[in-house]
Amino acid sequence: GLASAGDAQVNAVYIADSWQVADRLRLDAGFRYENIEIDYTLDTGPGFPDGTRDKAVSIEENEISWTVAADFEVSDVLGTFVRFSDGFAFPHFDNIREDKTGVFDIQQLEGGLKYSGEYLSAFATVFRNTNDSFSSVVGGAEPATTFETEAIGIELDGVVTVGAFSTAVTATFQNAEITAADDGALVDNRVQRQPEWQFRVSPDYTIDFGDGGTATLYGTATFVGDRYGNNANTVDLPSYEKFDLGVLVNFDSGLFFQVHGDNLTDSDGITEGDPRSPTAPNGRPILGTSVKFTVGYDF
Structure with missing residues (x-):
């Protein structure tokens, strides 16, 4: 057990x-200057809080984040773009508790085509x-670890519209791995x-009722690949799929209603394992089958 208290104040200016x-x-560009002041105290016992302050830390940090981008219109229907961003993440109270008080760097380069x-x-x-x-240390089972990651991938996003029918598709393919870590055994592993x-x-x-309103039938099929529940890559979280279906009816009077069915096949997808004990048979699942009915009025 532990008892802790912390205060943080952040001031920033950006353009x-x-x-x-x-x-x-x-072309576009952005610049942000940020200052943070943190005061943190901790009582860990031993075992349970005993009234003795084991840690008292005051931190002040200043950082700059920035981004630059370019967008070129190849033709009336085709364009290309590129952006670079350099950012940061200040330490949180949990980081300070584990003596990790450094500022974390974040960088991203992206570019692509749009049609x-x-x-x-x-x-x-x-x-x-x-x-x-x-x-962080969680439940005494997983040690605190500082590590660096790299992700390389491609995102695809499109919408096809033919008359009253439309289909939106999104897909992401990536290789996200640990490139450096306090624990060398984690290097080259996939990010949890x-x-x-x-x-x-x-x-x-969409069905048009003429003067009466519209009814839209819609659905979503989601497919997610397998993942690992921990950075050691010893706990596998299987791939899963989820199917949703619904109808939304809008009347010209302003009245509308919606029926939405979520996870109609009652899929058992697990989004994350147990951080306190990665090998325990616990996890955070997606919600089971549900149906929601909504009635409303737009003034």
């Missing part, structure tokens, strides 16, 4: 702008990001809870 430097070229036509709009984005990360792929497709069809 961002964009410039149309040519007919088809736009907007009569029937199709789509984005394809390639990305690479690096993060400094920290895991991060699937190598996930995919969603959401079709809908």
